[in-house]
Amino acid sequence: MLDFLNPIKGFGVAFHQMLSKTEVVEYPEVKKPTAPRFHGRHQLNRWPDGLEKCVGCELCAWACPADAIYVEGADNTEEERFSPGERYGRVYQINYLRCILCGLCIEACPTRALTMTNEYELADVSRESLIYTKEMLLAPLTEAMEAPPHQMRLGETEEDYYRLGAKSESKDGAK
């Protein structure tokens, strides 16, 4: 009936869109948070006293499907202690040009030393700069922490460290 209005109806779609809100996230200024479990850059965690959690076992390197992780372990001594227990990761490198951020290394880590952050802005101009070393991956020190090497402060043996979480849980009355 009103067929002659059809061309104007077509314009109606365009005018409607002009009035609707834009979808754009103004990226560099506005950064929408990722999903909380987004697989971003790795982080090497520390115990509450600053000792490293990494024991240099290389399980992450073994689990890595892209061979992106390189670990060299070394022995702790009484004078130079980096982690509770026998060994620590002396060299730790992740090649972000190989890493596919799958998270298998995180699953493999027996001490929860390696976790992933939500940081994703990794682009760089050279291959060398994208091989992240241990210093770049280690979690920043908080106020209560002291940079290793130093003595074990939270227990006599490494087992005391590993049970730290369990202790606080039983205090809270859970389980």
Place this chain on the structure above:
Amino acid sequence: MGLEEKLPAGVLLTTVEQVIGLARKSSVWPATFGLACCAIEMMATGDPRHDFSRWGMERASGSPRQADLMIVAGRVSQKMAPVLRQIYDQMASPKWVIAMGVCASSGGMFNNYAIVQGVDHIVPVDVYLPGCPPRPEMLLDAILKLHDKIQNTKLGVHRKREIEELEKARLRQLPLLDQPEVVS
């Protein structure tokens, strides 16, 4: 001192390099080179939510002669390598390359005979972008880092000298394993 002192208020001076850099970076036309899953994320970067037309990049197409930037998205097989090089050679200078995703940057998890271990074996890469695949924000971040590089590109004789210096540094560079360890 110079001319700046004699100028009336409200007049700003800059260099020709900076002006041309601004012009170049304000509309970098990408030649898409989507080869795998990264291409999907590259398409997503052009969608309304991420919208790289905010930097004058909406004309993403497969025509190299009208393009300034090649975004290599995905794994490059040995068979594709000469094609990629030809596309790059057809682009008019000045041109830039982003290696998007780990496969384009270094071969990624495909460490085998079929895949080129990084497109920098074939074409000079300006920005490496890790991720598998990188999310659109990561590509935008790489593009912004490239913008920074374009803005500070030198011109004419300075550019020639810069290229010479870079080339010299590259030739002197040791393989990664032999590089002296940096102690922080």
